[in-house]
Amino acid sequence: MTNPPRVTPHHDPLAATLSAADDRVLLSHWLPPQEGIVPRIRVGQRWISVLWALPLGFAALILAITVAQSLREYPEVKAFITRYSGIAQAAPSVDSGFPWWLRAQHFLNMFFMMFIIRAGIQILADHPRLYWKRDCTPGTDWFRFQHPVPTGRVWTAKDDSVTIPGWLGIPGIRHSIGLARWWHFSVNLLWTVNGITFYALIFSTDQWRRLVPLTWEVFPNAASTAIQYASLNFPIDHSWTRYNALQQLTYFITVFVAAPVSIATGLLQRPAISNRLGWTGRVLNRQVARSIHFVSFSWFVLFILAHGIMVFVTSLRENTNHMFAGVESNSWIGLLPFILAMVVVGVAWAVASPLTLRRARLVQHTGKFMVGWIKGLAEWWDPRSELTEKDISPYFWPNGTMPNSAEFDGLVDNKFAQYRLRVGGLVEHAQEFSLADIKAMPKQEQITTHFCIQGWSGVAKWGGVPMRHILDLVKPTADAHYAVFYSLADGGESGRYYDAHKVHNMRHELTILAYEMNGEPVSVLHGAPLRLRCENELGFKMVKWVAAIEFVHDFADLGAGQGGYNEDHEFYGYRMPI
Ligand SMILES: Nc1nc2c(c(=O)[nH]1)N[C@H]1C(S)=C(S)[C@@H](COP(=O)(O)O)O[C@H]1N2
Numbered sequence: 001m002t003n004p005p006r007v008t009p010h011h012d013p014l015a016a017t018l019s020a021a022d023d024r025v026l027l028s029h030w031l032p033p034q035e036g037i038v039p040r041i042r043v044g045q046r047w048i049s050v051l052w053a054l055p056l057g058f059a060a061l062i063l064a065i066t067v068a069q070s071l072r073e074y075p076e077v078k079a080f081i082t083r084y085s086g087i088a089q090a091a092p093s094v095d096s097g098f099p100w101w102l103r104a105q106h107f108l109n110m111f112f113m114m115f116i117i118r119a120g121i122q123i124l125a126d127h128p129r130l131y132w133k134r135d136c137t138p139g140t141d142w143f144r145f146q147h148p149v150p151t152g153r154v155w156t157a158k159d160d161s162v163t164i165p166g167w168l169g170i171p172g173i174r175h176s177i178g179l180a181r182w183w184h185f186s187v188n189l190l191w192t193v194n195g196i197t198f199y200a201l202i203f204s205t206d207q208w209r210r211l212v213p214l215t216w217e218v219f220p221n222a223a224s225t226a227i228q229y230a231s232l233n234f235p236i237d238h239s240w241t242r243y244n245a246l247q248q249l250t251y252f253i254t255v256f257v258a259a260p261v262s263i264a265t266g267l268l269q270r271p272a273i274s275n276r277l278g279w280t281g282r283v284l285n286r287q288v289a290r291s292i293h294f295v296s297f298s299w300f301v302l303f304i305l306a307h308g309i310m311v312f313v314t315s316l317r318e319n320t321n322h323m324f325a326g327v328e329s330n331s332w333i334g335l336l337p338f339i340l341a342m343v344v345v346g347v348a349w350a351v352a353s354p355l356t357l358r359r360a361r362l363v364q365h366t367g368k369f370m371v372g373w374i375k376g377l378a379e380w381w382d383p384r385s386e387l388t389e390k391d392i393s394p395y396f397w398p399n400g401t402m403p404n405s406a407e408f409d410g411l412v413d414n415k416f417a418q419y420r421l422r423v424g425g426l427v428e429h430a431q432e433f434s435l436a437d438i439k440a441m442p443k444q445e446q447i448t449t450h451f452c453i454q455g456w457s458g459v460a461k462w463g464g465v466p467m468r469h470i471l472d473l474v475k476p477t478a479d480a481h482y483a484v485f486y487s488l489a490d491g492g493e494s495g496r497y498y499d500a501h502k503v504h505n506m507r508h509e510l511t512i513l514a515y516e517m518n519g520e521p522v523s524v525l526h527g528a529p530l531r532l533r534c535e536n537e538l539g540f541k542m543v544k545w546v547a548a549i550e551f552v553h554d555f556a557d558l559g560a561g562q563g564g565y566n567e568d569h570e571f572y573g574y575r576m577p578i
């Protein structure tokens with residue numbers, strides 16, 4: 001890899017310390033792999049491995065079969081099954097079979113889900129813990145596939161991320177959330193469009209009647225179906241015209257509950273959205289949303305497994321004839337398109353991770369093209385602070401690469417007396433400010449939630465000078481589109497940490513240069529002497545240990561040209577309110 005410094009004469013001197021970056025993921029430069037552990041769930045004080053689900057599930061299956069078979073000996077149960085055969089009498093019959101659009105959408109749904117689920121698991125691996133409370137205090141997680149948080153040393157959220165295999169996640173290497181998010185969000189958009197089209201088409205035809213239970217009889221019929229399946233003496237299948245009650249309820253939950261819940265809880269994890277929602281955003285805070293998102297994901301995975309198995313053990317030929325050929329017969333006609341569809345999914349599965357590693361920049365740019373505009377729109381929301389002192393988190397994860405230079409140590413030794421913040425570039429009045437100058441400016445305090453891209457959140461009270469005050473002093477010119485923040489610290493791999501924000505974002509009510517955290521001077525760990533708070537963005541946009549701010553027209557000639565250190569090196573987007 002080459003590191004040619006890219007400097008134009010008018011840039012801040014620190015522009016020369018930025019590094020170029022490769023368009024591929026170079027494993028030799030990447031965060032070294034780190035194994036997690038088998039996922040565990042906390043029950044009270046005890047952590048229980050999810051592997052227990054295998055023997056327990058097996059025992060439950062045997063038990064269910066035994067119970068169901070003996071139940072069916074009883075005349076009452078026989079009468080019940082005769083009365084409720086599995087399909088409610090009142091359930092309407094669907095006469096249009098499985099039209100081509102439904103079959104096409106079924107395939108697309110399967111294809112998209114493969115990417116969404118894998119990229120979702122990758123995202124989770126970047127902070128392999130789930131909580132019900134907003135603050136993510138170590139020990140309060142209810143699910144994890146990582147060891148307990150080590151004590152007695154600085155343990156950043158990056159340190160906590162774990163590796164998952166490339167066939168499972170996309171792209172399967174540690175801390176690849178930037179790339180995984182492009183996959184997750186871009187395919188989400190396609191999946192949502194497919195889903196909305198599906199809703200529109202089923203409700204403008206008779207197909208919705210397959211999925212929506214229209215009579216209370218669905219419940220006794222579902223119980224009857226469950227007994228029949230469990231006894232291994234399956235109910236009669238009329239799925240060409242009507243699903244059985246258990247099938248109908250399961251599909252209904254998947255299509256009309258799990259899918260919208262996943263979308264809503266996905267959006268609720270975003271700083272710009274959560275912060276706009278007032279008390280809703282507090283109650284359904286990021287960790288609640290994240291946990292529900294995971295429960296809904298688990299439903300999808302179990303549904304896909306059960307659905308897949310049932311397609312095979314009921315009648316593979318009839319089922320594939322319905323869904324892949326649109327005919328009601330027991331010929332072999334549907335099998336070929338079914339196998340083709342599985343091959344397409346399989347090939348896409350196999351190439352997704354290697355392609356992402358090799359063409360990482362392409363994945364980043366495609367993602368930006370697909371969903372960047374939506375993120376851009378969300379930036380226009382001015383975030384709010386509705387939290388109070390009692391919401392402040394007892395623990396606030398640290399993150400990032402700490403400063404490691406004699407220059408910084410010298411500043412710390414003199415309590416930042418020698419520190420100067422340089423503000424220049426496309427401004428009318430370039431200036432330098434000491435920390436005392438900054439502290440003499442109007443002070444603003446705000447209690448806000450921090451949203452790290454990796455998934456954790458935390459609440460703190462920040463005090464500092466509003467960026468709009470700095471803007472009023474230096475007066476950016478009409479040409480200035482971005483404010484570039486240069487750090488005193490380097491990034492993880494090479495070159496200086498920096499990040500660019502739209503100037504518009506700098507005028508938001510809650511954008512401040514903070515020198516206080518929870519009533520104390522900001523610690524070195526959290527960004528002393530000055531760190532940016534820009535509350536509608538993800539954490540990585542809030543540069544810590546700010547050295548200089550430069551207003552520019554474009555950031556294409558800075559670093560690798562993507563708008564920030566993580567944008568250059570980890571393929572993030574430069575607008576990240578979502
Ligand atoms: N200079 C610098 N600033 C940085 C980072 C970094 O690595 N270097 N990490 C960012 C990330 S990813 C996050 S989540 C926040 C973390 O802030 P905290 O340590 O106060 O929690 O700082 C951001 N600012």
Ligand SMILES: [Mo]
Pocket residue numbers: 399451452453454539540
């Ligand atoms: Mo972060």
